[in-house]
Amino acid sequence: MFINTTTWHVERGVSLESEASADRTFIEELFALHHAEIYAYIFRMVRDADVAADFAQDTFIKAYRAQDSLEDRAKARAWLYQIAHRVVLDEMRRRRIVRFLPWTGESYGAAPSAEHLAMEMRLSGPLARALVRIPDRQRAALLLAEVHDLTGLELADTLGVSHVAARALLTRARESLRQALADEKRQEKDREAAIDAAYSEQARAGDPRRHGGRRPRSGR
């Protein structure tokens, strides 16, 4: 039923109704081919399944409405990523979405924890946190290039920048992630050391309930 979008160059008929139908069919084809990866990209950006589904839906609706902006259907995949990327950034901006736990400590819902996210994405905890810390645009560049295998030109189109700028952004993203990861690992190590010290202190104080001064390990 579906055809390869990279070779889909059928001249659409003059009938407006058939044109509308063809446009709908085209979007359905795009959905079948790319919805999983588009959803995955969005999920990795927003880190919430429900929001990712909403944004994925928005992406295809916007694609449907803006088909005339697609000049070369061979580039439909990158075009979809471009729309998804804009949807994510625009919606985050428009909704002023807060992606962090409240400073009050009050729960704001059932969003996935870092540990849940790590399990979901098979990421280490520090890497998951490090990814969150780098700028959205850099994270997008990393995910698109490393995970979603966009070429340099596709990445540039998606991000709306030149090829050179896209490469530079990707390089900065790698460096940002490396530094953020190192920082996360350092913090985790510090936390572990602090906890160990606390248990040791309790042990020296003679608290028999504290496992002889050694705290139980998480197994990591």
Place this chain on the structure above:
Amino acid sequence: MSAEVKRPVPIDDPSHGRARSLAAESVDTELLPPDAEWLADHLGSCPDCAAVAEEYRDLHLELRGLSAPEPPRDLWARTSAALDMAGAARGGRWRRRSRPVSPRGAGSRQLVSTAVAVGIVVVVAVASLIVQSPVSNNAPGSTQSGAIVVGTPSWSGPSGGPQAPLAVVNGTTYWIAASDGVYEIKGGSTQCVATDGSCTVPSGTGQTLGSISSDSAVSAIIAPDASQAAVWTSDKVAIMPLGAETQTVSLDLLTPQPTPAATSTTQPATPSPATTAVSATAGASAESPRPSPSSAATPAELPSATPAVSPSATPAESPSASATDATQAIAILSGYEIVGRDPEFSPDGSMVAFSARPADHSTGPDVFVWQAGDAQAQPVTSGHADLFSGWFGQQILISEISATPGAAGATPAATAGATPAATAGATAGDTAGATAGASAAAGDTAGATAGASAVAPGGSGTVGSTSYVFDPSTGESFMITTPMLLPVVDPTGKYLVYWSGTVEFDPVSGLWQPGEGDLYFDSWSDLTLVPASLGPVATPTEAPAPSASATPASSAAATESPASTPTPSPTDAGVLAPGSSPSPNPESSAAPATQNPAGPSMPQLLPAAATVGAVHDWLVSWDASGQNVAIWVADPGSDTIGTLNLFSIDRNAGLVETNEPLLAADTVMSSIAFDSGYLVYTSAVDGKTYRQTVPDVPASTVLTPAPSLPDAGSPGAGSPGATASYSVAPQTTDRPGS
């Protein structure tokens, strides 16, 4: 832990930087042989760089090993249903479509969403200042303004990072908590740790002040006295009371009630006298800011909003004044989505202003005003390219992006990847064109229906940004001749900060977005205002431009010259507008020597971003004294995290002390506010909210700020309404010895 963020340590030896850059690139790209050879040699002799290269490779492998999350099974079903609706919705337009024009139109007159964010910040900031300072709060009738928040339950992140509070007012923190489609506006006591300045709200101190249920994400702002809130979703705006005894308001079920004197907000405005109060007729409120009195006025002569000045245009005269019950939640606008900065209450809490566009994006945004007692918000512009910039006293600052058909080089292309950029800091010629473009838009019904821009598809136009001061009580509007986007005036009416740069059309959102640009500090009292219906008046002294070497905006400003002034104002700039009553400008009369003493140095580029031209999303917040200004600029690619600078103003010299910021911190959340002598901000690093002490301004010398209009320096020039409308206290004065 301090919120001061460490920046990457620069690598002194450029070869190390090159090595790391090549190492990063080599992860997924085959380097050119010379580069690969050089890199191998370098890594062989530099263990540190070799370790970094190894880390890049490890990250590469780990990222590529990510599993793919499974999309929900009903994704196609829901998308298909949405496609059906989208197809039906565009059916009418479909037949007019001809390739390569987008079904939604090229949208050259549609506006900024990012600027919105910028504006939002600014607006909030201004309100926060006026409101949150204990100085201003001491006076009866002074206002406390809430900031903005969005509650989206599913977005709590995994990082354990911060969420910025909605507002912090006199030690009370307001925020939104959301769960399962219910959004609660809460308030609680703030407790700060003296040692590191971090603050928290102890659990148990929070009190629910309002509750909203909705299937859509809900945002809110709080009125200055915290008695009510404006809440909105993607297609509805409502006003709801706040209090200890709350009932959950089902926002999705609220519908606007008809206002007797109001026509549909979707109906085009009919021209009417500019002195008509916004709430008096929909026609007046729907009028574009451009319509104005026939006589000209200098900035300092801007008509007052006081009843004495406009006796027939008081809010009390609104036919719908008694149309609503303040104890009940009401929907004031439906079928529209907020564009740009968030809605904001006026300083006295009697009005709410915002910009919005139809939810179907059939036109660009207009500015709406809701007045207490009215059943609905009324549009005050009709250009479909207007953004709410903020309140200045009881008047509204509006920015409009406009296009001149026929001008070259700035037509938004509907094709993806071809984002045009145009100068937002309009030249004098651009400003003239703005009027023409707006007029064209108003008459372009086909374009409006199709969501197209004023510029005909395939045509061309010059894009500019013009800002206005609009008085909702009289309907009068004045154009600021200096091109600027989203100005934020300090509460004392002496200075302002605005953005200047290029705007770019985003075909996906159908809006113009700020491109390359910067923030500038300028003298508000030295600006020139003219009735909006007149052509711009620009002289070198009246509309100084950023230096040509400082910013991309300078290219626009550089063209601003007397020679480029299209049509001199035919009116006497020294004559007050009808209904205005001159009154002294306390600031200018008290310290005439300080009126723009810096002269040609104005406007001053504010180094708020790492690089020139990199300010795309920002917040500006003045403290109540006008002595300090906080500027938050989003990091590239981020909407919520950025760099915060707190600058002190040398009000005698008329300069921002940019070399010695009181605070320079990065990785800060996009929510800042002044409260009780502190700047309150939230670090995205450790999730804590911090207070930064701002220089003490003796209360004896800083009375309740009274906004004043710009003073062009004309003898006898007054700022009617400034003191008359807000005369709760004398005008703010500068600190002794400053």
